Amino acid sequence: MIKLQLNKRFTALTVVFFILSLSLFAVKLHVLERITSVYSNGKLLSEKNIxxxxxxxxxxxxxxxxxxxxxxxxxxxxxxxxxxxxxxxxxxxxxxxxxxxxxxxxxxxxxxxxxxxxxxxxxxxxxxxxxxxxxxxxxxxxxxxxxxxxxxxxxxxxxxxxxxxxxxxxxxxxxxxxxxxxxxxxxxxxxxxxxxxxxxxxxxxxxxxxxxxxxxxxxxxxxxxxxxxxxxxxxxxxxxxxxxxxxxxxxxxxxxxxxxxxSDKYKIMEDQVNGIKIFSYYFEDKYADIALKTARDAIKIFSECFGKYPYEQFSVAAADFFIGGMEYPNLVFIDEGLYRGERQDILEYVIAHEAAHQWWYGIVGNDEVNEPWLDEALTEYSTLLYYEKKYGKEVKDQIYKNMIVHYYHTYREHQPESNETVYRSLHQFKDSMEYQVMVYYKGAMFVEDLRQQLGDEEFFKLLRVYFDKYKFKNANTEDFIKLCEQVTDKGWRDNFKAWLRYHQE
Structure with missing residues (x-):
């Protein structure tokens, strides 16, 4: 989920930087078969065992x-x-x-x-x-x-x-x-x-x-x-x-x-990518075509970055939904207000974010109550990868700097005594603003730091192996750390502790 309604104290500033960052818009990677075989799922799921x-x-x-x-x-x-x-x-x-x-x-x-x-x-x-x-x-x-x-x-x-x-x-x-x-x-x-x-x-x-x-x-x-x-x-x-x-x-x-x-008001647009049907359910909306194109491009980009989307369809549906966007398997709800006015940049960002959730939480599951960072930080960073692969690294870096990093530091300036812990349960956050800043933004900053330390080849290998090993399963933070160490043959526990304040339970 990506939430657009924020604490009033920061709403205006957030929207300004959101729009400024997004207004800048103007290789497929392979995993060695040796790695894939080592970390594959093993036996296939069947009708009897799920x-x-x-x-x-x-x-x-x-x-x-x-x-x-x-x-x-x-x-x-x-x-x-x-x-x-x-x-x-x-x-x-x-x-x-x-x-x-x-x-x-x-x-x-x-x-x-x-x-x-x-x-x-x-x-x-x-x-x-x-x-x-x-x-x-x-x-x-x-x-x-x-x-x-x-x-x-x-x-x-x-x-x-x-x-x-x-x-x-x-x-x-x-x-x-x-x-x-x-x-x-x-x-x-x-x-x-x-x-x-x-x-x-x-x-x-x-x-x-x-x-x-x-x-x-x-x-x-x-x-x-x-x-x-x-x-x-x-x-x-x-x-x-x-x-x-x-x-x-x-x-x-x-x-x-x-x-x-x-709905009794829906109209439908349809496209396809790599044999996957893409549907956009909309009303009399100015930017319905943007929704369809974003969904199509996101499914293609994330399939190349992480692993193939394993289903036959993906649908984006305009909804009476004030929060922004919400993911479900094969289907995402998008605030119908984003389809109108001058909000096409935000519409694209929200749809790309919710599409990334198909991989992180949808296919690779986790406990969103007690370890929400694991899917949300990966999803927020995956949204940046959507822009990098589609518009170029410079655009991705501008969004990262002007929205993610700037908003995090703006929040810290106004809340100097805020709890910096990323790894915590939902009930331990004081409000949705603190949750968004720590889990989405600081979490994405951690993933960016991990990428810089690993280098692109090992970073994308890690994500593809993580997807392959835990697709259709539930993973946790400890699983992710151990996989980092196995794939890179290097210790990473101190990094997780420093960035997330992670402690093994």
């Missing part, structure tokens, strides 16, 4: 309600048996003003017509037609605990059936509706990650992207009135008329999440 979600959904656009039946094929990847399973219920964060994932200063932008609640209601949980007991718990009722009848042993699987209903709020965020769009993201029961720390059950924080999930396969069908167009994660495999509605069916393999955005 989670799978199959959902049939009905949308009532007048009531802004979803009703859904969900089948989950759950795989125990842990080395211990489970008596219970946990799922995130993110929509319940929208039930109360006290728990909505927005800072107080954002409420007027998030709810321009006033607050109304959103939620998810679980109506039944079954396994093979046998009812299972469950509890809705956690801050804001955002966790579903399902009690199993018998232990689920390591490498065993279980099939669950969950019926639920979702109320969509009038919110201009990831989950909500506005004048033009219905954004359906982080909307269904999604399995919590179990890792070396145990179950990850963090709430839906207002700062950053508070998500952490495993790769899964999805099949989703949604019935909508015929005038609506659906943009979604995955490939649209079928559209059929049924009972006066159109049922859209999407299939997505090895993705980390599933999102949709729906």
């Amino acid at each position: 989670h799978a979600y199959d959902m049939e959904v009905q949308l009532d656009p007048a009531e802004k309600m979803l009703t859904a039946r969900q089948k989950i094929h759950y795989v125990n990847h842990a080395d211990r048996p489970f008596h219970t399973l946990y799922f995130h219920l993110y929509p319940n964060a929208f039930k109360l003003e006290e728990t909505v994932p927005f800072e107080k200063k954002e409420m007027g932008l998030a709810y321009p017509k006033g607050f109304e609640p959103g939620y998810i209601q679980i109506t039944s949980v079954k396994s093979r037609d046998e009812a299972l007991s469950y509890v809705v718990m956690g801050k804001g009722d955002t966790i579903l605990r399902v009690n199993l009848i018998k232990e689920l042993e390591p490498r065993e699987t279980i099939d669950l059936d969950i019926d639920f209903a979702v109320k969509i709020p009038p919110s201009y965020g990831r989950f909500g509706y506005g004048e033009n769009t219905i954004s359906i993201a982080n909307w269904y029961p999604i399995a919590a990650v179990f890792d070396h720390k145990g179950w990850n059950l963090e709430p839906y924080y207002a700062i950053g992207d508070p998500f952490y999930s495993d790769i899964a396969n999805y099949r989703v069908s949604i019935a909508v009135p015929p005038e609506y167009i659906v943009a979604a994660t995955g490939n649209i495999t079928k559209k059929e008329n049924k009972d006066g509605k159109v049922v859209w069916t999407m299939n997505a393999k090895t993705v980390r999440d599933f999102a949709m955005i729906i």
